[in-house]
Amino acid sequence: MRHADTIVAPITAPGIGAVAVVRISGQDAFAIARAIFDGLPTSPMTHRAYYGGFTHGDEGLMLVFEDGHGYTGEPSAEAMIHGSPASVRLVVEAALGAGARMAEPGEFTLRAFLNGQMDLSQAEAVRDTVEAQTDLQLRFANAQRSGALRTSVRAMRAQLLAALAAVEAHVDFEEELGPLDREMVRDAADRVAQEIELWLATERAGQIVRHGLRIALIGEPNAGKSSLLNALLGRDRAIVTPIAGTTRDTIEESVILGEIPCVLIDTAGLRETEDPIEVLGVARAQAAAANADAVWYLHDAIKTPAPAPDCDLLLLTKADLSAPNTRVESGLSVSAVTGQGLDQLHAWVSAQAEVAPDRACLINARHAPHFRMALTGLNLVESALEHDLPDDLLSVGLHEAHAHLGEITGDTATEDLLTSIFSSFCIGK
Ligand SMILES: Nc1nc2c(ncn2[C@@H]2O[C@H](COP(=O)(O)OP(=O)(O)OP(=O)(O)O)[C@@H](O)[C@H]2O)c(=O)[nH]1
Ligand SMILES: [Mg+2]
Structure with missing residues (x-):
């Protein structure tokens, strides 16, 4: 797809930097670059940087990409100038004056998608890459950007399409072709369903990597909740x-534990009390536990164990004071004083987001529902095969699965969906 207009926007963050980059992309990119910069030859070579002066007085480099190359897949030129807000504004204004228009948020990536440089899952991963705060977020964004999801989904769609072609041929030409090879259809549906299950199994990890965990610290008064909060934060909060x-x-405080962004919620100790303020505090503690993703129950190791609480992790506190209470069978010994057990708490959090080392994971909330709807289609195929239902039901189920997988890669995405995804990008992406 070719776009009539040429767009421009800074692609580096606003503010002051040593260097800023302004991208011009579209059919007139070279002409506009030449109008604002004196260093470009008549036929510039792709992927080459040219040195020269800009009409607004700055000097710098112009990096050019021919049609079919570069980020957007259309002719583009990237001006590298001094990173002052004034220089950036003036070079953008010069490009606008030479015929470009301002790029919408996400428009460079939208063009890359429309020009076939990437599929929708990769475009979404571009946003995740630039927004990554933790190493793990970056690792999974990189995997998706380099096409882990795209390759898998395309292969699934190809299998479904082959099955669909066979089914539809038989629906139309049953007499000529003889009976349908239903085993082939079953195999394809099974294989795809298994692959989808593998992806869905990474959904929780993906959500945790992306959004982190809210962890409530719960326990009796004096159990050491606030001390543990302070120890994990590394400051006296x-x-x-x-x-x-x-x-x-x-x-509530944010902290990264085991590469996962966490919110730790310290709470009032749970006990029966007449104090009206404490009563409210206990109610808040209970609400925090109910709304958290994980509850850590802290128990003072030298005290008699309380009845086994409903929690995700039992912590035996003040390990520096005594051997852990042997009557409490499972539980991690920690000490806010010596730091004992804190590494294991980091490890516990990472384990919540563990994914097989050779797998990517679903980091975008948008993808899992499409996988689930594709599975619904495959279930229809399964039951049509089981109960010997007519072939056109197979076709309905296969179609449904194929279309929902296409929503992930963007092959069957509607304009509305594309608008909503790309408008969440920032300017210059
Ligand atoms: N030796 C030792 N003392 C600790 C440890 N953790 C907490 N304490 C002490 O235990 C007492 C209570 O600690 P807090 O952290 O205030 O306990 P809490 O659970 O927040 O108590 P409430 O806010 O009253 O519910 C304080 O005197 C702390 O110094 C620990 O790991 N080792
Ligand atoms: Mg406290």
Whole structure:
């Protein structure tokens, strides 16, 4: 697809930097680049940087990409100038004056998608790559950007299409072709369903990598919740005293544990109390536990064990003071004083997002529902085969699965979907 207009926008972050880059993309990119820059020869070579002066007075480089190359897959020129807000504004204005128009948010990537440089899952991964805060977010964004999801989904669609072609040929020409090879259809549907299940099994990990975990620290007064919060944060955030009932309100703090962005919620100790303030605090603690992704129950190791609480992880605190209470069977010993057990807490969090080392994971919430709807189509195929239902039902199920997988790669995406995805990009992406 070719776009009539040529677009321009800075592709580096706003603000002051040593260098800023402004991209011009579209059919007139070279002509516009030449109008604002004196270093470009009549036929510039693709992937080559040219040095020269800009009409607004700055000097720098112009990097050019011919049609079919570069990020957008259309002719483009990237001006590397000094990274002052003024220089960036002036070079953009010069390009606008020479016939470009301002790029919409996500428009460079939209063009890359429309020009076949990447599929929709890769375009989404571009956004995830630039927004990555943790190493793990970057690793999974890189995997998806380099086509892990695209390759897998395309292969699944190809198998479904082959099955669909066979089924439809038999629906139309049953007399000539003889009976349908239903085993072949079953095999294709099974293989695809298994591959989808593998992806769906990574959904929770993907969500945790992306959005992190909210972890509530719950326990009796004086169990050491606030001390553990402070130890994990590495700073003195919450008030700690030997008086039971020190923490009244919930305290939320962000911290990266085991490469996962976490929100730790310190809470009031749970106990029966007459104190109206503490009553409210206990209610908040219970609400925090109910709304958290994980609950860590802290128990003072020298005290008699409380009845086994409903929690995701039992922590035996103050390990520096005593051997852990042997009557509590499972539980991780920690000490806010010596730091014992903190590494295991990091490891516990990473384990929540563990994915087989050779697999990518579903980091975009958009993808899993399409996989599930594709599975619904495959279930229809399965039951049509099981109950010897007519071939055209097979075709309906296969179609449904094929179309839903296409939503992931963007092969069957509607204009509305594309607009909503690309408009969430920032300017210059
Ligand atoms: N030796 C030792 N003392 C600790 C440890 N953790 C907490 N304490 C002490 O235990 C007491 C209570 O600690 P807090 O962190 O305030 O306990 P809490 O669970 O937040 O208590 P509330 O806010 O009252 O519910 C304080 O005197 C802490 O110094 C630990 O790991 N080792
Ligand atoms: Mg406290």
